[in-house]
Amino acid sequence: MFSGIVEEAGIVTGIEREQGNMHITVRCSFAGELKIDQSVAHNGVCLTVVRIDGDEYTVTAVRETLDKSNLGMLETGDRVNLERSMRMDGLLDGHLVQGHVDQTAVCTDIAEAGGSWYYTFEYDASKGNITVEKGSISVNGVSLTVIDSKSGSFRNAIIPYTYEHTNFCELRKGSAVNLEFDIIGKYVARFAERYSG
Numbered sequence: 001m002f003s004g005i006v007e008e009a010g011i012v013t014g015i016e017r018e019q020g021n022m023h024i025t026v027r028c029s030f031a032g033e034l035k036i037d038q039s040v041a042h043n044g045v046c047l048t049v050v051r052i053d054g055d056e057y058t059v060t061a062v063r064e065t066l067d068k069s070n071l072g073m074l075e076t077g078d079r080v081n082l083e084r085s086m087r088m089d090g091l092l093d094g095h096l097v098q099g100h101v102d103q104t105a106v107c108t109d110i111a112e113a114g115g116s117w118y119y120t121f122e123y124d125a126s127k128g129n130i131t132v133e134k135g136s137i138s139v140n141g142v143s144l145t146v147i148d149s150k151s152g153s154f155r156n157a158i159i160p161y162t163y164e165h166t167n168f169c170e171l172r173k174g175s176a177v178n179l180e181f182d183i184i185g186k187y188v189a190r191f192a193e194r195y196s197g
Contacts, residue, residue: 002041002097003086004136004143006166009079013056020063023050024074028082031057039099041083043167044141044178045069046099069101070140070176079167081141097138101178102129102186105139107171108153117158118147119168121177125152129181130189138180142166 007030014025024042034040034057038049047059066072074080105123121139123129131137131149138144139156148155163169171177 001086002044002046002083002099002141004044004083004097004138004141006081006083006142006162008082009165009167010082012074012076012078012080014058015074015076020066022061022066022072023058024061024071024080025051025056025058026080026082027056029055030084031055034084039085041085041097041099041141042080043070044081044097044099044138044180045071045101046085065101068103069178070104071178073176079170081166083141096183097141097143097180098183100180102181103127103179104176105179107173107175107177110171110173113157115160117163117168118155119158119171120148120153120155121179122153123179128189128193129179130185131181132185135185136182138178140167140177142168 008028010026010028013027016023034049034052036049039046045065049057050060051058061071103123105121107119108122109120111118131146131154133149135146137146144156146154158168
């Protein structure tokens with residue numbers, strides 16, 4: 001379980017494909033604090049640490065993960081948002097994030113707004129996912145508040161700190177991002193779908 005509060009934007013230093021899997025090596029400041037089998041969110045995707053070497057560690061993404069997220073698009077040198085799993089005795093600063101990406105979205109607009117930025121994202125609403133105004137959503141692992149909620153699109157306001165300390169600073173129009181919709185909203189939507197009419 002995660003909170004959507006990104007600790008650091010690590011640097012991808014190596015990618016190795018093996019059959020349907022992809023091994024991703026990342027450099028970050030807390031690599032030496034990790035343990036084998038520990039969970040770390042990468043752009044919002046929960047992956048297991050399989051190797052540690054100095055200030056780098058490696059995780060493996062399976063085909064299902066690569067199909068449903070933007071991790072398969074990563075290249076060496078890319079920045080990836082990182083968050084270690086949440087401690088149950090800690091503060092919940094964001095919202096409950098499982099690390100299970102629902103689908104990807106495309107950035108369709110970026111507007112500067114007096115030191116902050118508005119990002120617009122479009123996603124395939126036919127998959128049954130929805131947003132609600134002022135609700136929570138995880139975008140590339142970042143806990144954000146939804147504004148301008150519409151069927152298949154929404155906006156987020158990004159403050160300078162988030163812009164500088166995550167990979168939002170590298171997003172462009174056309175960039176693919178990972179979405180994890182609010183878990184409570186997903187249950188409510190499924191319940192309504194099953195029992196309506």
